[in-house]
Amino acid sequence: MKIPFIKCHGSGNDFILIDEIENDFGFSEKDRRELSILLCDRQDGIGSDGILFVMPSDKAEGRMRMFNSDGTEAEMCGNGLRCVARHMIEKLGKTEIAIETEKAVLPVSQVEEIFPEIDTFSVMIDPVSFKVESLPMNYNGEEAVDVAIPELSAERTFTALSVPNPHIVSIVDNVDQDELSAVGKKANDLPEVFPNGVNVSYVQILEKNKIFVRTFERGVGLTNACGTAMSASSLVSTILGPNEKDTPIVVINKGGLVNCVVEKEEGRFSIQLRGNGTNVYQAVVDVDPEARTFAVSEQSFFEKENKTYEKLEAFAASEIGG
Numbered sequence: 569m570k571i572p573f574i575k576c577h578g579s580g581n582d583f584i585l586i587d588e589i590e591n592d593f594g595f596s597e598k599d600r601r602e603l604s605i606l607l608c609d610r611q612d613g614i615g616s617d618g619i620l621f622v623m624p625s626d627k628a629e630g631r632m633r634m635f636n637s638d639g640t641e642a643e644m645c646g647n648g649l650r651c652v653a654r655h656m657i658e659k660l661g662k663t664e665i666a667i668e669t670e671k672a673v674l675p676v677s678q679v680e681e682i683f684p685e686i687d688t689f690s691v692m693i694d695p696v697s698f699k700v701e702s703l704p705m706n707y708n709g710e711e712a713v714d715v716a717i718p719e720l721s722a723e724r725t726f727t728a729l730s731v732p733n734p735h736i737v738s739i740v741d742n743v744d745q746d747e748l749s750a751v752g753k754k755a756n757d758l759p760e761v762f763p764n765g766v767n768v769s770y771v772q773i774l775e776k777n778k779i780f781v782r783t784f785e786r787g788v789g790l791t792n793a794c795g796t797a798m799s800a801s802s803l804v805s806t807i808l809g810p811n812e813k814d815t816p817i818v819v820i821n822k823g824g825l826v827n828c829v830v831e832k833e834e835g836r837f838s839i840q841l842r843g844n845g846t847n848v849y850q851a852v853v854d855v856d857p858e859a860r861t862f863a864v865s866e867q868s869f870f871e872k873e874n875k876t877y878e879k880l881e882a883f884a885a886s887e888i889g890g
């Protein structure tokens with residue numbers, strides 16, 4: 569089966585985008601799961617953090633489903649939604665549309681650049697909940713805000729929230745990537761506390777409204793960036809730290825930077841996540857599902873935008889002394 573795709577990224581969190589509106593491949597759930605495992609493999613596959621399936625919707629201009637590299641499906645993907653927003657906005661020639669996701673129909677738009685020459689897309693992160701049942705997390709209380717989770721760490725405290733995929737966030741003085749990786753693995757091997765797994769982030773507050781976030785993603789491992797994690801971390805560092813609502817928070821990550829604006833209306837939080845949706849190349853993958861083999865052809869690179877993105881990457885690295 570020949571499948572045209574776009575290799576794209578949001579803050580270096582990279583995806584294979586497959587447009588099922590353009591071509592009805594008749595994928596089954598098993599096909600989507602197996603394609604994700606086969607193609608996302610960094611060793612033997614195309615290599616990516618996940619697959620974005622763009623599908624028809626009767627509620628919005630399109631629908632996004634996101635599968636992690638291990639073949640599990642996530643409720644939401646912030647960096648991926650910016651890539652899907654760009655794809656659909658360019659296809660439809662509009663600047664503001666809506667995309668259906670598992671839990672909500674979300675407004676997405678092209679907005680003012682957050683960095684020179686970087687086409688910028690804003691996506692709404694909603695619904696947000698601190699109720700432990702929304703992750704789900706088994707915990708003796710309705711919410712777990714800045715609490716110890718002794719199974720994970722003797723020193724750290726964590727805040728649990730769904731955005732709407734499950735996250736725990738810890739504010740730290742310095743991000744220790746090896747420690748984060750160890751805690752992330754433990755958290756995803758602890759079904760008695762996190763029955764569906766959880767994304768784990770360490771957040772360093774660099775100054776008011778500027779943070780550095782590193783994430784161990786459920787279903788993937790350490791990634792360059794996780795959009796929902798950066799949104800969750802912006803919110804947690806607003807509630808527990810010095811950041812302000814309704815003002816852009818600059819979030820530095822390993823693959824670049826984004827802006828997050830925390831909003832609260834009628835007691836409910838939501839976050840606007842703004843950043844790049846960069847296409848790396850487009851190509852066609854010919855997949856033999858029986859043999860579990862594939863071949864990529866017709867590869868064509870988006871050289872100009874990738875050169876431009878290098879400037880943002882270099883700037884973000886300089887912000888964290890990299």
Ligand SMILES: N[C@@H](CCC[C@H](N)C(=O)O)C(=O)O
Nearest residue numbers: 642645646647733794795796
């Ligand atoms: N990288 C994504 C989140 C992808 C899903 C996550 N691994 C999960 O299983 O919840 C993002 O940008 O939000």
